[in-house]
Amino acid sequence: MADLAQAREWLSAATRVAVLTGAGISAESGVPTFRGEGGLWKEYKPEELATPEAFLKDPRLVWEWYNYRREIIGKALPNAAHKALVQLEIRKREYTLITQNVDGLHDRAGSGRQLKLHGDIWRMRCTQCGANWPDRRVPLPKLPPHCACGGLARPGVVWFGEPLPDGMMKEAEHAAGAAEVLLVIGTSAVVYPAASLVPYARHGDAKVIEVNTEDTQFSKDVDAALRGKAGELVPQLVG
Ligand code: OAD
Numbered sequence: 001m002a003d004l005a006q007a008r009e010w011l012s013a014a015t016r017v018a019v020l021t022g023a024g025i026s027a028e029s030g031v032p033t034f035r036g037e038g039g040l041w042k043e044y045k046p047e048e049l050a051t052p053e054a055f056l057k058d059p060r061l062v063w064e065w066y067n068y069r070r071e072i073i074g075k076a077l078p079n080a081a082h083k084a085l086v087q088l089e090i091r092k093r094e095y096t097l098i099t100q101n102v103d104g105l106h107d108r109a110g111s112g113r114q115l116k117l118h119g120d121i122w123r124m125r126c127t128q129c130g131a132n133w134p135d136r137r138v139p140l141p142k143l144p145p146h147c148a149c150g151g152l153a154r155p156g157v158v159w160f161g162e163p164l165p166d167g168m169m170k171e172a173e174h175a176a177g178a179a180e181v182l183l184v185i186g187t188s189a190v191v192y193p194a195a196s197l198v199p200y201a202r203h204g205d206a207k208v209i210e211v212n213t214e215d216t217q218f219s220k221d222v223d224a225a226l227r228g229k230a231g232e233l234v235p236q237l238v239g
Contacts, residue, residue: 002224007209008237010223014180014207016094018172019085020197024186024212026105028231029076035188036214050159059152063144066155070121074138078109081185081211081230084238086110096175100187100194102157115172117164117194123156132156169193177204183237185211186230189218198222209237 002010011017023033034041048054049065082105089095089112097114099106102121106114125132128151135145145153158164172194176182182201189195198218201208208222211233219225226233 002207002209004224004226004233004236007207007224007226008239010207011088011181011183011209011237012239015092016179017088017092017181017183018096018098018175018179018197018201018206019088019183019185020172020176020187020194021085021097021099021101021106021185022187022189022194023101024188025081025230025234026076026079026101026103027186028079028081028229029105031073031076031103031105033186033188035190046160050157051161052159053161055154055159059144059154063140063155066121066157067138067140067143070138070140073103073105073121074136076103076105078105079231081234082106082109082111084235088238094175094178096172096179098172098175098194098197100191115168115175117158117168117172119155119157119165121155121157124153125156126151127154128152164193172197173200176201176206179204179206182206182208183211183234184208184218184222185234187212187216189216211237 027033033039049062055062086109097111099114099116100118102118104122122134122136124135126147129149131147147153176197209224210222211226211230
């Protein structure tokens with residue numbers, strides 16, 4: 001298993017890099033993760049808050065939860081890991097940032113286009129006419145919010161049981177498969193299809209570098225499993 005110095009060399013030598021991020025990259029910005037200590041799914045039930053069925057049953061309850069999360073995320077600032085990825089993007093000829101996060105902290109750090117596999121908490125979508133628009137108001141003035149057409153608006157995120165945005169997973173697979181290095185940061189890698197990108201990249205011969213405070217199901221199979229906080233390790237890796 002390679003160490004930080006070796007992982008740094010791989011990353012520095014690679015021209016094609018893909019990065020997969022999860023909630024752990026935003027933990028040091030004060031955004032709670034989903035699993036592990038203090039994780040949201042310890043306190044709340046995903047099936048009551050993050051499924052289309054839950055929204056159909058009680059849109060106001062679901063919106064209260066998203067409004068609460070928007071309040072926390074709205075106060076959060078990108079940390080050193082988000083910022084280091086912006087530097088990495090500048091240096092690499094081919095760079096794809098794939099994120100499971102809906103918090104928009106990569107945008108705020110200055111990252112370019114991302115594959116936001118699970119959508120964006122700062123966007124709304126009309127359940128009636130399908131319109132899709134940004135909304136950064138915190139707190140939202142009225143719950144549940146509505147579209148100009150009168151239809152009920154929903155958060156612009158992907159819920160459990162829903163497909164990912166059209167074509168996005170294919171694009172993510174293409175990037176992970178073509179990459180010389182896949183950097184996997186702060187994800188428990190248990191939610192599919194996002195988690196499948198790790199074995200996918202390995203079959204495509206990429207060096208897989210994992211940055212996480214804890215072991216995951218893939219840790220023993222990756223090329224470097226770096227244990228520690230993203231805000232400390234990612235800047236060191238990117239150098
Ligand atoms: P999780 O909450 O499942 O995992 C967060 C990971 O980050 C864990 O493996 C932690 O060990 C690690 N971690 C925590 N703090 C860290 C730090 N400072 N530096 C590095 N690593 C740290 O989050 P995700 O894997 O992103 O989906 O969860 C995937 C999906 O499950 C989410 O996108 C969300 C959730 O349910 C939907 O809502 C559809």
